[in-house]
Amino acid sequence: MLLDAWRVVFVWVGAQSRREERELAERTALEYLATDPAGRGADTPVVRVRQAGEPPTFTGFFGAWDDALWESEPDWEAVRRSVATDNRGVRQVLAASSAQPLPTYPLAALNVREPDRLPADVDPAVKERHLAPEEFQQVFGMTPEAFGALPAWKRQQLKKQVGLF
Structure with missing residues (x-):
């Protein structure tokens, strides 16, 4: 996942990602900056952040960051279900297909x-x-x-x- 924080672009790497995925994500971040219409580029740092080792400079962009999330929710599907349960007041009004x-x-x-x-x-x-x-x-x-x-x-x-x- 990429997080564009304007002065820095973070590449968040999941614990189960493969080496080629990590390398490709970093290249994608560099290409993203190279094609940025705002003109950012070579001087904007790209920082790789590993799952379970996220620094405060990264987690600070997420108000409800939970360092223990991956201990209680072992995979993405479990996280998706948990988010849906925790946000029962939020629902999609118009499905993309309709x-x-x-x-x-x-x-x-x-x-x-x-x-x-x-x-x-x-x-x-x-x-x-x-x-x-x-x-x-x-x-x-x-x-x-x-x-x-x-x-x-x-x-x-x-x-x-x-x-x-």
Whole structure:
């Protein structure tokens, strides 16, 4: 996971992550900074933080940080269930699948770096959502649902490969 704290970008690494995932996460953080529209880059530090060894400079960004969380909740699914239980007053009002469909555009119309050159109703952060399902399949080699199930870092990498980041 990446946490952009403006003056520093943290790469949080889970205890069960593989070496290639850790290296890829760090490269993704560097690419993220290199493509930052605000112009940050080489002088912004990227700090790797390991699970269960988070410093106060990292945990301070999370008001309800619990150092013992992973002792009582051994995996992500258990954490997800716990968060849902602890936040019973919060519920999703409109499921993404029931929302109005977004207008679609060809890849060429979305494959621009300057946000002001995009169609007015396109969010530059999620350009891929404006591809027609058939073109999405052709561009990414998978369905939008399969793409959405990928980790965020992997989706970002794929978007960069096709010029949608």
